[in-house]
Amino acid sequence: MAERYSSFQSGGRMWFLQRVTAVFLLVVLAFHFFLLHFVHHADEVSFLASSARMEQLSYYSLMILFLVTATFHGVNGVYNALVNQGLTGTKRTVIKWTLVAASVVLIAQGIRTANAWAGIGLY
Amino acid sequence: MSQSYNRGLIEDFGRWREFEAGMWAWIFHKFTGWVLIGYLFTHIAVLSTGIPAAGAGEAAIAAGNDVYTQTIVSLEGLLLVRLLEVGLLAVAVFHMLNGTRLLLTDLGVGLDAQDKSFYASLILTGAITVASVPTFIAGAF
Numbered sequence: 584m585a586e587r588y589s590s591f592q593s594g595g596r597m598w599f600l601q602r603v604t605a606v607f608l609l610v611v612l613a614f615h616f617f618l619l620h621f622v623h624h625a626d627e628v629s630f631l632a633s634s635a636r637m638e639q640l641s642y643y644s645l646m647i648l649f650l651v652t653a654t655f656h657g658v659n660g661v662y663n664a665l666v667n668q669g670l671t672g673t674k675r676t677v678i679k680w681t682l683v684a685a686s687v688v689l690i691a692q693g694i695r696t697a698n699a700w701a702g703i704g705l706y
Numbered sequence: 707m708s709q710s711y712n713r714g715l716i717e718d719f720g721r722w723r724e725f726e727a728g729m730w731a732w733i734f735h736k737f738t739g740w741v742l743i744g745y746l747f748t749h750i751a752v753l754s755t756g757i758p759a760a761g762a763g764e765a766a767i768a769a770g771n772d773v774y775t776q777t778i779v780s781l782e783g784l785l786l787v788r789l790l791e792v793g794l795l796a797v798a799v800f801h802m803l804n805g806t807r808l809l810l811t812d813l814g815v816g817l818d819a820q821d822k823s824f825y826a827s828l829i830l831t832g833a834i835t836v837a838s839v840p841t842f843i844a845g846a847f
Contacts, residue, residue, distance in 0.1 A: 602812065605805050612798060620838075625791065626782035626845050629775045630759050630767050650750075657743030664736050685747075693750050699760035 597659060604656040611649045630700070637700035650693040658682045727821035731804055738801040745794060752777065788846045795842065796835040803827040 619625065623632065636642050662682055670678060698704075725733070759767070759774035766772050770779070781787045807823045810816050816823055 602809060605809060609802055609806065612802065616795065616798065620791075620795075621841055624841070624844060626779065628778045628782070629770050630756065630762075630772045631770075631775075633756065633774070653746055657739065657746055660739045661743055664739070689747060689750055692754055696750065696753050696756045699757045702760075 597663075601656060601659055601663075604652040607652050608649075608656055611645065612653075615649065634700045634702070637697055638702060643697060643701050646697055647694060650697075651690055654686045654689050654693075658686045727824045731807070731820075731824040731827070734800060735804050735808070738797045738804075741794075741797045742801060752781070783846075785846050788843050792835060792839055792842045795838055796831055799834050800827060800831040803830055 619628075637646070662679060665678060666675065753774075755774040755777045759772035762772040767775075770776070804824070804827045807816070807820070807827055810823075811820055
């Protein structure tokens with residue numbers, strides 16, 4: 584059998600989640616780039632325009648899901664890259680929980696921002 | 707039946723002259739991944755100016771005088787930012803195309819053409835990036 588070069592343990596839960604989020608991100612990242620660079624241009628961005636988009640529940644939900652999946656996919660990818668580089672022991676545990684904390688902060692800040700645009704009081 | 711090869715550690719970058727297409731694909735995927743997660747944190751930091759902007763008066767928001775609109779307009783006015791955005795597009799497109807290649811490879815699709823699909827990812831990334839330059843640079847001058 585051919586040697587495997589994946590960063591992940593074959594058949595592992597993290598391997599599977601990395602792939603599932605990849606499929607979702609392929610579609611939503613392409614949509615995000617297309618909408619905000621080709622349909623609307625980046626230099627035309629305004630609070631009013633961002634707010635109008637985020638006030639739609641479908642767009643708001645999609646962007647929150649986008650934030651959560653992108654954070655998971657990115658941070659999980661970084662963690663696995665570091666493990667591949669030989670990260671072990673206490674260092675591995677410290678970096679793992681630092682990445683988890685950074686992810687929580689990033690997601691919380693992203694939700695606060697989305698709420699501010701959507702006119703949801705919680706920000 | 708496929709053969710087993712011992713190519714050694716890809717993480718041993720000092721061996722880069724010996725790397726084959728699939729190993730370059732691996733390295734480019736890691737590099738673009740690092741750039742994208744770094745950008746995600748930066749992106750949310752910049753977008754967070756929307757939080758204080760929400761507290762601005764209706765008139766200021768309607769006139770685009772809130773801190774969020776002003777921050778984005780100022781950044782987009784810099785040619786360097788526009789060029790970095792083109793770079794970001796290139797990085798994102800390669801990661802997406804090579805990621806698709808990895809997903810298919812994991813499913814056992816196109817294993818025999820994995821080197822060709824890497825070269826195709828590179829060429830397509832270049833083509834999409836070049837074709838997008840006018841859109842990304844529009845209004846910068």
